[in-house]
Each structure stands twice: as C-alpha cells, then as structure tokens.
Amino acid sequence: MFIANQNFNRLPESYLFSDVARKIKDFREANPESKVIRMDIGDVSLPLPECVVEAMSRAAAEMGQSASFHGYGPEQGYHFLREAVAETDYRSRGIKGISADDIFISDGAKSDLANLGDIFGSGVRPAVVTPAYPVYIDSNVLAGRGGIPENGRWSGISFLPARPESAFLPPLPHRGVTADVIYLCYPNNPTGTVLSLDKLQKWVDYALANKSLIIYDSAYEAYISTPGIPHSIYEAEGADKCAIEVRSFSKTAGFTGVRCGYTVVPRSLEFTFIDGTKASLNRIWCRRQCTKFNGVGYVVQRAAEALYTPEGREAIRRNVAYYMDNAALLRSALLGIGADVVGGVDAPYVWFRPKSELDSWQLFDRLLHRAAISSTPGVGFGKEGDGWLRLTGFNTAALTSEACSRLSHINDIF
Numbered sequence: 001m002f003i004a005n006q007n008f009n010r011l012p013e014s015y016l017f018s019d020v021a022r023k024i025k026d027f028r029e030a031n032p033e034s035k036v037i038r039m040d041i042g043d044v045s046l047p048l049p050e051c052v053v054e055a056m057s058r059a060a061a062e063m064g065q066s067a068s069f070h071g072y073g074p075e076q077g078y079h080f081l082r083e084a085v086a087e088t089d090y091r092s093r094g095i096k097g098i099s100a101d102d103i104f105i106s107d108g109a110k111s112d113l114a115n116l117g118d119i120f121g122s123g124v125r126p127a128v129v130t131p132a133y134p135v136y137i138d139s140n141v142l143a144g145r146g147g148i149p150e151n152g153r154w155s156g157i158s159f160l161p162a163r164p165e166s167a168f169l170p171p172l173p174h175r176g177v178t179a180d181v182i183y184l185c186y187p188n189n190p191t192g193t194v195l196s197l198d199k200l201q202k203w204v205d206y207a208l209a210n211k212s213l214i215i216y217d218s219a220y221e222a223y224i225s226t227p228g229i230p231h232s233i234y235e236a237e238g239a240d241k242c243a244i245e246v247r248s249f250s251k252t253a254g255f256t257g258v259r260c261g262y263t264v265v266p267r268s269l270e271f272t273f274i275d276g277t278k279a280s281l282n283r284i285w286c287r288r289q290c291t292k293f294n295g296v297g298y299v300v301q302r303a304a305e306a307l308y309t310p311e312g313r314e315a316i317r318r319n320v321a322y323y324m325d326n327a328a329l330l331r332s333a334l335l336g337i338g339a340d341v342v343g344g345v346d347a348p349y350v351w352f353r354p355k356s357e358l359d360s361w362q363l364f365d366r367l368l369h370r371a372a373i374s375s376t377p378g379v380g381f382g383k384e385g386d387g388w389l390r391l392t393g394f395n396t397a398a399l400t401s402e403a404c405s406r407l408s409h410i411n412d413i414f
C-alpha cells in the first residue's frame with residue numbers, strides 16, 4: 001500500500017505568494033479600470049544580457065552538430081564554468097582557498113538549498129533566522145525535521161528571530177538553543193539587511209565552537225555597494241571549515257527562467273558520521289549529486305560562463321544599478337511618508353512599516369485598495385515580520401516611479 005509523505009499534510013495549506021496572487025486577482029476583477037503595480041514580485045524585469053543570448057545561440061548550434069554535440073556532462077558542472085566562478089568570484093577577490101573542485105554548478109539556488117538536507121545526519125536540528133525565505137523551513141519540514149507545529153513555529157527547528165528593535169540583525173543562538181545547521185541569508189531576503197564582517201565572523205566563530213554547519217545563501221551578493229560588507233562568507237576566518245555558500249545567477253543576470261547557480265562546498269569542510277568516521281562534505285555532496293542529479297544543461301552553462309566575460313560583468317553591473325535605482329526611489333518615497341525603512345541599500349528589497357498599528361495583511365489590503373500597489377506581507381516570512389511589508393526593486397523603472405508617486409501623493413493610504 002502506498003502512503004503519501006505526511007509532512008506535506010503538515011505544511012500550512014496556503015502558501016504566502018499564492019495568497020497574495022489571489023488577493024490581487026480578486027482586486028483586479030472588482031476594479032477592472034485600476035492599474036495594479038506589482039511591487040511584490042521576486043522575479044526580475046530586465047531581459048537576458050546580449051552576451052548571454054549570443055553564448056546560448058552558439059552553444060545551441062554546437063549541440064546540432066555531431067562533432068560538437070554534448071550529451072551527459074559532469075554532474076558537478078563543466079570545468080570551464082567552475083573555473084570561471086572560482087577565479088572571478090573568489091580568487092580574484094582575495095579568497096585564496098576556493099578552487100574549481102569546491103564549486104558545484106546547480107539549476108538554481110532554491111533546489112540546492114532544499115537538497116542540502118540530504119547530507120544532514122538524523123537528529124540534526126536546523127536553526128533559521130526569521131523573517132526568512134520560506135525554503136529553509138519548508139524543506140526541513142518535508143524531510144521530517146519539523147516536529148510539531150505550534151503557534152507559527154516548529155518544535156523541531158530553532159527559530160532565531162531578528163527583530164525590529166535590533167534593526168533585524170540576527171541574534172546568535174542563546175545558550176541552550178541547539179543550532180546544528182544554521183541558515184543565513186545576506187544580503188537578506190526579505191529585510192534587505194546586511195552583515196558586517198565583524199558580525200559574520202561571530203557566526204563563523206559560533207559554528208566552529210559548536211561544530212555547526214552554516215548554509216550561507218548569498219543570492220544577492222552582487223547588490224552590495226557599501227564598502228567593507230563581506231560578499232562571501234569565506235571572507236571570515238575559518239569559514240572554509242564550517243560553511244557552504246549558495247549562489248544564483250537569477251537576480252543579477254535575469255536567469256530566473258534559464259535556471260543556473262552554484263554551491264561552494266570546500267574540501268576543507270570535515271565533519272563526522274554518527275559512527276565517528278570522518279565525513280568530507282565535498283565528497284558526500286558530490287556523491288549526492290551523482291546519485292540524484294545529472295547536471296545542468298550545456299547551453300545553460302555556456303550562458304552562465306558568458307557572465308564572466310568583461311561584457312557579462314558590465315551587464316550585471318548595469319542590471320544591479322537599474323534595480324538599485326528603483327530601490328532608492330522606493331526608500332525615499334517611504335521615508336517621505338514617515339515610514340520606518342530597512343534595506344534597499346545593499347539589496348533590492350525595501351522592508352518598511354508605516355506609522356500605523358495595522359498588521360501586515362491589513363497594510364497589504366490598504367496599499368492594494370487605496371493605491372493599487374501590491375506588496376508582500378512581512379508576516380509571511382515569520383511572525384516577527386508582522387506589521388511590515390516588503391517591496392522589491394525588480395519592477396521596471398517607469399512602474400516603480402509611478403508607484404512612488406502614488407505613495408507620495410495619495411493621502412491616508414495607511
């Protein structure tokens with residue numbers, strides 16, 4: 001008799017983004033004349049850079065000739081891309097220890113963030129800084145590590161709430177809190193906050209002292225503009241002994257539909273199995289990938305390689321500047337109406353709380369009904385996000401400035 005995975009039944013019925021989409025659809029149907037501006041979108045609006053499209057076309061043409069056809073490739077990714085990543089994103093930035101052997105090309109950050117759970121031993125307790133990108137918690141719940149849901153939390157997961165009083169900076173686990181594997185995301189989605197090297201070093205020191213593993217989601221690394229903010233966790237001393245870093249080409253180069261990213265699992269990352277024998281995480285992640293994954297398409301990897309040419313670097317710089325101009329407009333419009341605003345400086349997310357006692361969903365409704373602007377309710381990322389909304393810089397410049405003008409000129413939105 002087949003029985004379905006009960007954990008699917010434990011996850012909350014409605015998913016944040018589908019609730020938002022439904023409310024927008026209802027509003028549009030009731031108000032066909034009003035133009036809703038989507039400021040909730042986590043998808044990008046700029047198309048692929050020209051150099052990427054050219055690389056894809058060349059690679060597609062190669063695939064059509066027997067002399068240059070590519071079938072199954074290495075599960076870890078082609079050397080040309082792993083080497084470009086290691087050289088450009090690490091060695092040339094002064095991070096010495098990372099080489100092509102430590103890089104695993106993926107079909108995007110989200111799958112790897114979820115799949116990494118395959119290498120956790122049984123009994124490992126995850127710790128998540130909230131508000132959080134949902135996959136960290138949901139993938140652990142589906143894998144059976146959630147325990148019992150109680151009051152918006154899971155008994156099997158340690159919640160590390162980042163609160164408005166501390167500018168949404170993540171608190172180190174208190175004494176007595178177990179954090180065997182720690183998910184960190186900086187620059188942060190949804191709050192747009194960043195960690196200084198000092199603060200990041202404290203997390204690395206904590207992980208080393210407690211033999212914890214850090215999974216560092218740096219999907220927004222390219223958005224950092226403030227000098228001194230670390231772009232990689234490996235800028236912190238000892239991180240190559242306790243951290244896996246996950247990155248994506250989605251938000252910087254329009255790869256949300258192309259699907260490519262990479263995960264860094266340094267060969268120096270050594271933990272133990274339950275029987276006490278040594279476990280090289282690089283080796284077991286490689287084994288996991290070879291068992292369950294057949295690699296990313298050749299055409300896609302050539303497309304990603306193009307991002308490491310001078311034209312590719314320039315295209316990323318232009319994209320980031322475009323979205324960050326949007327974020328800056330949003331920030332100033334929101335500051336102009338007296339809201340508390342976080343983020344939008346080193347990340348494309350602007351996280352805000354207007355002067356109001358309303359909860360996130362009430363704020364969401366007001367913004368939609370009075371200004372026809374959609375947002376993402378902060379509470380959807382964790383309960384400390386209640387009373388806050390997230391706007392993104394990913395829409396077009398024209399629609400972002402229209403949204404800002406509505407924010408500034410419509411009275412009593414909140």
Ligand SMILES: *Cc1c(COP(=O)(O)O)cnc(C)c1O
Pocket residue numbers: 042107108109110111133185189217219247248249250251255256260261
């Ligand atoms: C968008 C996003 C990702 C997912 O990226 P893909 O590579 O498209 O899967 C991962 N982490 C965070 C925090 C994101 O916002």
